[in-house]
Amino acid sequence: MNASETQVQTRIRPEDLGIVDVTRELAGAWHLVAALARRQISVRYAQTAFGAMWVLIQPLFTTLLYTLVFGLFVKVPTGGVPYPLFALTGMIAWGLFSQSMERASGSLIQDERLITKVYFPRLALPLSAALSALVDFIVAGAILVPVSLIYGYVPGWSIFPALACLLPLFLAALATGTLLASLNIRWRDLRQVAPFFTQILVWASPVAWPLEVAPPEWQPYLLLNPLTPPILYFRSAITGSAPPPMLSLAASLVSTLALSFLAFLVFRRVERDFADYI
Amino acid sequence: MKPSIEVRGLSKSYRIRQSENGRYGTDLSDDLAHFARSLMRGKWPESRLVEFKALDDVSFDIMPGETVGLVGKNGAGKSTLLKVLARVVRPTAGQALLRGKVGSLLEVGTGFHPDLTGRDNVYLAGAILGMPREEIRRKFDEIVEFAEVPSFLDTPVKRYSSGMYTRLAFSVAAHLETDILLVDEVLAVGDAAFQRKCLGKMDDVARHGRTVVFVSHSASAVQRLCRSALLLSRGRLADQDTSERILAKYAEELEGSGSRTSWTAPTDLPLDPAFEPLSATLRDRSGQEPTESVLASSGIGVEFAFRVKTVEPGLLIGFSLFSEDGTQILRSFHSDPHAGMPPPLPVGEHTLTCPIPGGLLNEGRYRIEVVVWVGNREFFTGGTNPALSFTVEGGLSESAFWRDRRAGILAPTLPWVRTSA
Secondary structure (H helix, E strand, C coil), X not given: CHHHHHCCEEEECCCCCCHHHHHHHHHHCHHHHHHHHHHHHHHHHHHCHHXXXXXXXXXXXXXXXXXXXXXXXXXXXXXXXXXXXXXXXXXXXXXXXXXHHHHHHHHXXXXXHHHHHCCCCCCHHHHHHHHHHHHHHHHHHHCHHHHHHHCCCCXXXXXXXXXXXXHHHHHHHHHHHHHHHHHHHHCXXXXXXXXXXXXXXXXXXXXXXXXXXXXXXXXXXXXXXXXXXXXXXXXXXXXXXXXCCHHHHHHHHHHHHHHHHHHHHXXXXXXXXXXXXX | CCCCEEEEEEEEEEEEECCCCCCCCCCHHHHHHHHHHHHHXXXXXXXXXXXXXXXXXXXXXXXXXCEEEEEECCCCCHHHHHHHHCCCCCCCEEEEEEECCEEEECCCCCCCCCCCEHHHHHHHXXXXXXXXXXXXXXXXXXXXXXXXXXXHCCCXXXXXXXXXXXXXXXXXXXXXXXXXXXXXXXXXXXCHHHHHHHHHHHHHHHXXXXXXXXXXXXXXXXXXXXXXXXXXXXXXXXXEEEHHHHHHHHHHHHHHCCCCCEEECXXXXXXXXXXXXXXXXXXXXXXXXXXXXXXXXXXXXXXXXXXXXXXXXXXXXXXXXXXXXXXXXXXXXXXXXXXXXXXXXXXXXXXXXXXXCCCCECCXXXXXXXXXXXXXXXXXXXXXXXXXXXXXXXXXXXXXCCCCCCCCCECCCCCCCCCCC
């Protein structure tokens, strides 16, 4: 009976799992995360031919609108960067955040049936939902290439650290989305919060406007928004505009990690009786 | 050899949230309003959680290779126990240890997405049930062949007939390679031929030394598949023995409630702000409580008295009729004769009566359980439903040729018409 000595064991207890066990379990379920993300993507892209188009139309149209209002009417100073390129870089980075966040926040409610019928690491749901938004980011990001070339900007090697800087942005989206998804299970009427939240955040982050237009004494506070430094850094890598201070990037990373931990705690508290609430 | 399932002192309490209108509320605005109202009345808000024990200190062992049936009345805790073992629901106390890879099948079609093709769904559902992609690829042909849907693999499953859908879904789950398989009454779906095929497949599973835990209402399925069984009663483990003995005991338990023709609300029933049951009674044709068996031709009435304390538009009163072996024959609600929801019952005492017509039931013992839904919350939980029972004897037919119990569950008198050329 040697085989049975080495076989897997499942221990069922009332207590919550620790963060190490949760991570290990989630890592062990990577093929499930991949399958769920693949499902999201194929449902979105296979079903409507318009699905893929929509990923491009959204940032392009918003950029057009911003260019009209801020580039043409208000004439926001962008330090020599053509406004359309300025706004598009902001929109692409922002889209990564808002898409991942909104999908993650709807993920638990969307699959509540699954939660009541089969066990799997529950974090796989928000994680796969957020990951599926990465495809949208890549598709939308591809239009940055022709647009920046049109304006004579050739992105250099700095694009790689810029992409790395988007990692905390993605983590922040995952954390916020998971937090909202958990609260959503507990209180159904919070469903409307996520879209409202993105509405506010898009104006609180330098997507359509440069940091320099804010009063100088406000700027340090604006940099405290964890989304601000990654967006600025991404933009500077493509357009050569001034990068944010390194310290602000570090601060953004720290507050994102703190947010992630908070989201994990709330998620775990709600997870305890998921199936009871649903 | 170590047991493949070890359960020690397992308990599960549900806390049912109850708002003032008796509804199960999960709106933040509702919670805040309750909080504010209580404070305005000068009281600290009381918890609105009503607790009930679905599982109470259950312990047992199951050895590798055993196929064990889980039987018990509605609300006895069978499904809760299975869900705890499947890790869908977290226990409140106690623990369980499962040795080996666990697969659960609480529903057919878990994880299927209507917009995806049959092929995509096989991979998706497989991944959700815990199969790595390579394992599914290896067994793909076998799965498809078992399901008998090879020519529809690239069609979205929303265009499948329900039979095809069920077959494919079951087939994925049936090919899961696990040491322990937890199965809820999923076999109750699909056509008879496929059901037989599924039972056969489960037999195979058990014969390969794997452990199967099987929840079912159907005594015959338990008898056929399981050598041993567990009997649950009101959340507690009543007995663990061979399936013959357990099924006999279960039949006794069903009968044990006696030929009960009336039920009065026990005094220890938890108080509910919206609803209070008073009594349930069986009535024969003359309006009396039947003292002996009733004739199949005369029918029987179910009468339920209760008090409505808060007007609740979602209040539904009904009953389930079970045959002796626990098969649910029908369920009826007082709203059935209405096109939409009936007008809400006003505050006060009411009696609802539902006659089960004569010329419908076969000879045998029957059990009736009253069910009440307040909002979307079941009022009686954990096997506390008012239960009544009666025996039907004689009066099966006008015909002199059929005096005995008929084959089949029901024995309705149907009108026959002859047209001759």
